[in-house]
Structure formats: C-alpha cells, structure tokens
Amino acid sequence: MGYRPVAEHSSILFFCISELANIEPMYQYSLTWFINLYLFSIAESVKSDNLAERINNIVEHFTLSIYKNVCRSLFEKDKLLFSLLLTVGIMQGKDQVDEQVWRFLLTGGIALDNPYSNPAPEWLSDKSWSEIVRASNLPKLNGFFEHVQENISEWKKLYDSGKPHKDQLPDPWNELVGMDRMIVIRCFRPDKLVPAVQDFIVDNMQQAYVEPPNFDLAGTYKDSNCCSPLIFVLSPGSDPTADMGGSKIQTISLGQGQGPIAAQMIDRAIKEGTWVVLQNCHLATSWMPTLERICEETITPDNTHINFRLWLTSYPSDRFPVSILQNGLKMTNEPPKGIRANLLSSYLSHPVSDPTFFGSCSKPVVWQKFLFGLTFFHALVQERRNFGPLGWNIPYEFNESDLSISIRQIRMFLDDYEEVPLEALTYLTGEYLIVLNRAWNSFTSAKFRVVRVSLVNIRKALKGEIVMSAELDDVYNSMLVGKVPAMWASKSYPSLKPLGSYVTDLLARLQFLQDWIDNDSPIVFWLSGFFFTQSFLTGVSQNFSRKYTIPIDYIGFEFELIKIFIDILGEYSHYPDDGAYVKGLFMEGARWDRETMYIGESLPKILFDSLPIIKLKPGEMAKFKHENIYVCPIYKTSTRRGTLSTTGHSTNYVMSIELPSDKPQKHWINRGVACLCQLDD
Template sequence: MLPAVQNFIVERMSQKYIEPPTFDLSLCYQDSNFFSPLIFVLSPGADPMAGLYRFAEEKGMLPPPGSQATNPSKFSVSVKRRKISVVGEVNPAELLARASKSKLQTISLGQGQGPIAERMVMEAVQAGTWVVLQNCHLAASWLPELERICETIITDPTITKPSFRLWLTSYPSPVFPVSVLQNGVKMTNEPPAGLRANLLRSYLNDPISNSEFFNSCNKPKVFEKLLFGLCFFHALVQERRKFGPLGWNIPYEFNESDLRVSVQQLQMFIDKYDKTPLEALRYLTGECNYGGRVTDDLDRRLIMSLLNIFYNSKIIDDDKYRFSNSDIYFAPSKGAYDDYVEYIRSLPLVPHPEVFGLHENADISKDQQETQLLFDGILLTLPRQTSGDGKSSQEIIEDLAYDILQKIPQDFNLDEIQNKFKVMYMESMNTVLIQELIRFNRLTKVVRSSLQDIRKAIKGLVVMSSELEDVFDSMMVGKVPAIWAAKSYPSLKPLGSYVTDLLARLAFFKDWINGGTPSIFWISGFYFTQSFLTGVLQNYARRMKIPIDHLGFQFDVTKFETSVPQKPTMGAYIKGLFIEGAKWDRKTCIIAESLPKILYDQVPVIWLKPGDRATFEEKSYYQCPVYKTSARRGVLSTTGHSTNYVLTMTLPSDKPESHWVNRGVAMLCQLDD
C-alpha cells in the first residue's frame, strides 16, 4: 500500500483500518461445537500451536508448567571449532505429572500415524477432551477415514461429550475432505505483512509479552538489546521473501517457533554466563534454529551475514545502534516493555529496501514480480475463441507454428562435424562441441515435430492429443510448451524471446563449426555450461601435467566489451553475463552500487585463468554466484551438477563481502525477457 493511500485512510477513517487485527482464538472457539472440527488453514511463516497451547491452559485443558525448584535445570555450553554442545538436566517427574493431567493430545500425521490418531480421537470423544491432528495434508491415504469419523462418530451426541473438540491443521490441499471443510470452523493466521507488523506481533505474543519473562533476566540491558535485535532479525528474514530471488534463493517458511526457541536460548545464555557468548548465540540461532530450514549454501551465508548485524557487541554498548544507514531503524535505549512497543508503532508502515540490506532497485524487481503474477492469473482466464472479424485462435497458432518452422534450421550433421573436430587429447573443446550439438539436435527435433503435428491437428489430419493441446494452450498465451521445456536448457523467457534465444545459440555453434574454435565463448549459449568449464580446466591440466582436482579458476574482468584481439595463451575468454544487485565499474574495475532504475548490468569479457588453487592470492573479493536464470535455484541432475547454478566467481570489491551478500548480488547467464 502506498504511503499516500495509507495517510488518506488514516485521515478519513482511523489507524486501525491499515493495521491487521490480532488473531483471537477465543472468538473462533465460541462458534464451535463438539460436532464441528476447528481447522487451521496453514500459511508459510505461521505456527498456530503456541497460541493453541496458551488457549488450552486458559480453558483448563492443559495445566500450567510447575515449579522446577526441587530439581532445577543445569546447563553447560562449550564452543570449540564452531561445534556447540548443550547439556541439560530436567525434572522428568514433573514432565510426566504434567502430561498425565493434560486434556489435550496432539499428533503429527504422516505414514503409519492414522490408526494412532483414530484411537486418540475415540478416547477423547468419550472423555470429553481435545485432540489436535497436525499436518493433515501429509496423510492423504487416511483422510477418507477422518471424513468417516467426522460424519458418524463425533456427530453422535450419545457418544460424544459436549466438551470434546477436534482441532485440525493443514496446508491447502485438494485431497482434504470437502465435507469436513464445510462443516468445520475455518481459521487462518497468516504472518503479518510488513516489517513493523512483524516486529509488533513478536512483542505482543508470548513469551515476550509476558512481563514476568521480559523482566526475569539478571542482565536486563543486555537481554533487552539483543532481544530487540533478534526480533528485528526475525522480521527481516520473513520480509525478504517478497523480493524473490534477491531476498532468498529459496523462500523458506520461518515461523514463530524459530523465534520462540531463539528467545529462550538467549535468556538462558545471558543468565548463565558473565560474558554473553555471542559466538554460541550466533551459531545456535543462525545455523541451528533458522539455518535448520535452509537448504542452499548461499542462503546459509546470507542468514549468518544478516544475523551478524544484530548479534554483536556494538548493539549492547551503543545506546542507539543503527541497523541501516538511515536513523529510522535502531536498537532503542533500555526502557520499559511499553517503550519498545511504542517505538515499533512509530516505524514506517512501508519500509525502504535499505533496511533489508538491498538496493532501492529491489522495489522495482518486487513490483515486477507481483505484476507478472497478476498477469499470469489473467492469462489463465483467456478464452480460446475470439469474437469479431479477427483471426481465430486456430489460425493464429497455425501461422505462428509456420513462422517458427521456417526459422528453425536443419539438425547438425554430427558425422561430418565429428570428422572435422576429431577427439584430441590436447583439445577437449572438440568433445564439448559434439556433446552440445547432440543436446541441441534433441531439442530442435522435439520443437519441429510438435509444431508440425499441431498444424496437422488444427487441420484435422491427426488427433489432438493432450500433449498437443498443451502446446496449443501454451503458444496461445506466449509460454514455452512443457514438451519443449522437458528437453530444453533452463529458461524463463516467454515464447517469442525463447525462440530468438534458441536461434542465437544455434547460430553461435554454426559459427564455431564454420570458423573453428572461437576466440571468445558465449557462455550463455551452452546447454550444459559445466562441460565447457571442465573442458577449459582439462586442456590446462593436460598441457601443464597437473591433476585436474588441484585446479581452479581465477577471474579477470577485462576492458573488452564484446570482442577480443586474439585468443588467450591459457584458459578462455567468456562473455554474455549480467550482474544483478550491483554493477561493474569500468573505471575502477570493481563491483559498485547499481545506478537507479537499472536492474542489470552487462559484464565485460571475463578471462577464465586456470591455475593451482594452492597458489591463488588472498585478496578482498566477493564470492559472486553465477546462475543460468534469475530463479537462482535448481535441482541436482544425475551428473551431480545443479540445473541452474554454474559456479562462483571472485570479483574485486572495496566493500566488505557481507555488503554484497546482503544485496543479493549474483550473475546471470540470461535475462527473463
């Protein structure tokens, strides 16, 4: 929502109409009965279980935790070589006593859990207690049985006690029983939108909102400062998702349970140690609690870089430690709980990208992604038939198929090319060329045959199969058909740009065949980029008689933009890369801040210089990942290589590496348009 619109709403109505209300479970409970399940529709970043446990305690279904005075917990923590062990002693008698008094039973559904869940429901029906079945979407085969229980067992007042309640949690799923959904009380507790709303929710929820907990630490200043930093970090990692690949390579579902565990660990460590063990806290919070969800190594690098902003000694010592270059976001001086809440309410409703560590251009990328998502939804409603005097959809597709067929060249003659570029021990590029041509021949055959068949199907000469129908529908909305994508290199381009890009790749290899090995390689034109990189290393290894496992690349960004005077003496020149989140400064030859409203910068020719990794010099570099597309994620193929990640380049920088890590800077082989 734009600030002008927000101000207008506040002036004409009130502040409450731009702030989401807090979730009230008691109101939902009042609408329920023993025969109507209460269904939590889960969303990324939301965890309803903490609120449910708290509500169960209020209703007397779950006894409050007792005193641990008889056998207090003892913890010891050791930090050595980034390995941390936490040893604790708890009172098992208290845990067993609390479990025996509980009238709330929970189970997470999955393989083999159905019969156990059914037994728990039958016992609770007779006892009049509560049952929580979590993650129903993971038990698709047992859901028909759940439907039978909800329709026959719990609806019978002669069997079920009025105090019985069945709670269900599930992500939206097509296999969830419709009748259960219709008869139940539906609830969703989506994570708040916006940095301020995230911070406010953290401070208004347990355990932070509990005054006894908030004031229980024996070092209140240290605890309150680091607690605010932790909550800010939690809001930051949540909100970075809206920036797409600039925020995270993979959008993770960080939720309140991650924050809650980290807050409890923070209090425990501050209480137990005279000097706060920041390294241990960073490891537990970044690598274990939040990092436990992270599956991408570069995302793990990012999460630790962000956490270093909030978990450091400066936030404790400085009364106004700033989280960004502006004076808006900082760690307030020690005060009462209400002072922190008041400061949070004073923050801007729409944060600037700089607070996330991103360039102002990130807002443009975010808006483009939201617009594209909207247009994709509109295209799904596009009718096949056209009205008026224009061409019919069949005529449009037939003309488009004919036009593409005229542009697609004939397949490469592999026999002739193999005779010209024979397998040579000292020239691995010949093998790389043949492998690439085999892959492109496979792709062009699929493209050609599908276009020929769709033209015949439109004329009624062949049956319109489901595959051809998908080709027709995709071409109608300007998308690459799935049958092409299955045989294609990774690409996010629309149909028109994809065809143009494919023709450019074929022309690149045609020039290679006719003119010999090029002096500069278009790295974006390769189907399997890793084979080219391996070929460059292999040539050097055989020439210098060094094991290829010892070799790596050094990267020299040259002054040449598109062409070079001659081939390098070793390695290879490459072109065709774009840098996102930053630019390449031609004068100083380092990466620098992007220009306003320029999202991508084409990088000059880069010299890949192979060498022994043991001899590489240590310099101030940014380890910049290179991807084939802007999606920045991909699955490992049978070769052990990612379908999207290419390699990591070292680029010179005059700023700390964390600056560019937070910026989300990466190189792309191709753009989306």
C-alpha cells in the first residue's frame, strides 16, 4: 500500500473544499494551490522511520494546514460549516457515516403531513413532533416517537435543560452518539445544535478544528508571491485596506472608466516593484475579463518584479473571475465582535490612533464627545447586524472607511466653525445610511406552470424519455435535500420554508382561494394567504370609500384585536359592517398578552407568538388618536427586507398596524418587534 492512504485522504480533502463554491462563489481553490500545500506538509511534517506513524504525521499536518488556509478566506458564518463538512467527508471516506442519517440531520426529513397527534402541544411544537416521528424511521431511532409519547415528562426535562447537548438522554437512548444524538437535539432543541456540532467535531477531529485562526495580514503576505493576487473578500462594515498607505502603494477604486487607468498602474508597478490596490472589483464586472487576462498573460515570473503585489477587494460576486480566485490568496476580515471590541478597534485605528490628530482639535471637549458618540454609533450599527432582521431589516453598510471619513469631517467642521454645526454634521454623517430599492417582478400564474412542467419533465428524465438538463438536475438535487428549487423560487411569492412546508403552504393558499370561489368570501380572511396582500387592503379601503363617499387618500385603518372570537351563533358569526376580520399573523420579538390585551415580553424559548383575529376598521386618518400604541410593521417573511416591485410596493413589507401598548414605542423598537405573515418552518 505504501503512501496510498495519504493520497486517498488528500483527495477527500480536495473534494470537500471544492464543494465550498456551492456556499459562496468566492470560495474557489485551484488544484495547483492544493498540491503546493500538500508538498509543504510532506516537507514540514514530523519525520519517522515507521511508515504508519509517518503517514499519520503527514495526514494530520496536511489536514490542519488545509483547515487554517481555507478558514482565512471564509466568512465567520461559514467556518463551523466547513469544519463539519471536513469532519463528515473524512468519516465518509472511512465508511463511518450512514447517508440516510446525515441527510436527515441536514433537512429534518421530508413529509407533507403527520398522522400522529402531538402528545404535548403546550411545549412541543408541531414541527419538532413531526421531525421526531420521521426520525423514528432511522436505523438507530426505531421506536423513538413511541417512547416520547409514553415518557413525555422525561423528554420535557431535556427540553427545559440549559445544556441539553451535554445532558444524558432518557433510557434507552442515552447510548446514542454522533449524528444520531445530534438528530435528537435537533428535534427537541434546535437552538443548541451549533454547540452539539462543535462537540461532534472535537470528538472526531480535535479542538483545533473549532478554533479558526485569527486574521493575520502579515502571515498571509509571507505566503504570497509576486504573481499571486491577494484578494480581500469584503463583508459590510469591514475595510481591510484602510490602513494601507505609503509611497509604494497605488490605490484606485474601480468603476466606470477606471479600468484602463488600473491597467496602466499595474504595468508600471510590475516593473518598479510597487503595490497596486484595486478596490471594489464587484463594481467593475465588465472589466473583470481584462483583469483576468492581465493576471494570466502580463503578471508572469519572467517580467514581474519580485516585490510587486496586486491587492484586490471585492464583495462576493458570481462574476468575479474563477481563475483569479483559484490562484490568489483569499482573506476575509470581518468587524470585531461586541460593542467594546468594536470601540477599541476604532480608537486603535487610523486616524484616531494618531496622537497629533486626536489631541490637536480646537474644541477638545466637544470633539471627544462627538468622537465617542460616532464610534459608539458605528459599533452599534455593526453589532446589530449579528441579530439578522431583528437588528436591521437590511444589513446597513457603515464600514471603517465611512467611519474614518466621518471622523475627519467632524474634526474639520469643529476647527473651521466657531459654533458647532450640529445639523450639518448630522445630515452629512447620516447620509451614509441609504437603502436603495430596485424593481422586482411580482408573482404571476407562471409559478404553477413552472412547478408542473418541471415535475413532469423530471419524471420523464428519470425514465430516460428526455435528457436531464442542468435546470432539471438542479430541481432534482434540491428536492433530495428538501430545498425549494431555484426554478420555482424565481416565480414564487416570498418564502423561506423548506420544500415540504413550502408545498403544504402553497396547497393551503390554493385551497383558501378555491373555498372563496366555491363558498363566497370568508368571514375571516387569511391575510398571509394572499399573493398580493396590498390589493386586498386597497379593496377594503375602496369599499369604505364608496359607502361613505370619502376620498380614498384620506382613509386609513384602526385595528382591534379580538380577545375571544365567538362561535357561529355569536357576535362575530357575520361580516362586519365596515372593514374586515383577518388572521394568520405571527409576532417576533414580543408576544400578545391575551389577558391584558397589550404587547408583552416574549416567554422563554418561544420565539414567535400567533396573534388573535384582528378587525381592520377603516376610517378617516385625521380622526385617529394614535395613543398608547406601538406601530408594528408586518412583513411577509422573517428576512424583513425586500425590494420595490413594479407595482410600487415592497416585495416583503406589507403594512404597519397599531397595537395597544403600556410601554413607549422605543421599548419595542429596540427589541425589533414585528409581525410576520409566515414562519420559516
């Protein structure tokens, strides 16, 4: 056998990193780069006369080297995923992974309905119960859901535990290990799946694979050469080139007409041995083929000065040349984690770190207050991004360069004016936080044609009657992992649901509309079931406008949340005189207190609360009181952001409703409270 195990192990690693391009198009790595690391590990790993020991030394050194080198080019959110893929890939090579179990861990299984009733709906969600039932079909979890039904109090302890991934499972399941144990954690406490994955990686690899290396620009530079570009893959809030300056560095921000100038700068620099920094390559996609040609034909060992370096910065883009990505050294440098770390980073960065700049302002007291306020604001903008749509609907851009410009601007205005120009500074600094909307095509009936035709064609392709095209192959692969195919999503209403839940939701929407056609309009409308919600709201307003001859521009809605919706014989068994009853909303960031009939704080481990039936009460907006309320936005999905459609409406934002509150509005704004038309599960 000789060194064959090293070759087999290395091939597994290469295919693991090749798969990363499916996560992010910037994650590209060449075979040449891989082989160079392979040769480096052979040379640098501990030598031994014992063949088995020598093989083990090479494998361990090379695996860790691959992990560290790839990690520096990954965003933080993808590093643990890479560790998991690496671990599972190596285990698959040793035939230690049951593919059925692995697929279930990723998707939770796929099914449209669950014939078994939930034994504890007061704390166990229907989604979790459905996964428990489906998991019982796995080899080592046979009889799982029956045991849960019969021992619900024992499993409640796991659900309530602060560290369920560490606790012992109820007998006889305490012998479960690895992926089977992680599936149990996924079913009961998906919020603890990340630490469970970390434990799994440590158990099968070692601690180093859950501790990615810190950003090291100097170390990356040492690994570079004159013919390999150094590529910064940017994330909002980071600008790794902010402190790069000097007489031997030329910087240009790419955009319209800047390509030829950049080419001239590179041509001079490769002769003189200086550095060129090309910023924002994602904004010059039409010039990228030219840059690719320059890297392949001009920047060669024969005619390039040994000290020359080409630095590129770009946000993730599928138009970035693959050959440059594969042959370059890629790095990511995301903003510091935490308010304190972010503040410290700002004060230690240029220009604030320059004692002359910091200490020579003509208004030192005002200057230092402004400086702290601005850096704190910058840290807050960055930190809120970690909380997804609860932090910002859209991940706002306010990076180190923006901060540096704002700081210099404040300093200049304070020195140039006797009075502090507060309004001017507020306007100039605030202008960095712009959101740009763009048109997006609305949902059409073509959706159903696409779904039907693709399913029919997949069946034909599997029978060999037609060729399996790339589009059909994508649909088929998406269905295997429980993901909504891209072909469907491009024609769909906004949804983040997995495939099984998506199909169930789609069928429910169709049934809602069919019932309306067959049985007249419902007493209570399922607001979430409309493909174009704004048209329904406009219709309610128009009915009121015609009835009372009031211009529709003057009409708005008041909102009454119904405490108890009376049965068919009661008060709400008939249509309202004006307006409409609606249902189907979920509240995130807070809950609806059905006793006090006010917004209340969320209960532990309950992320979403369903709202009761709401009465939309149209009226003249000028007569509304707007007292003791929270203006709560409604979104179609939990991303809470969309684009401007051709109708002039957002593709995600629906409207805002006024909910009774015994706390000031800012209390709920800080918690990011909003209503959603649908959940992600």
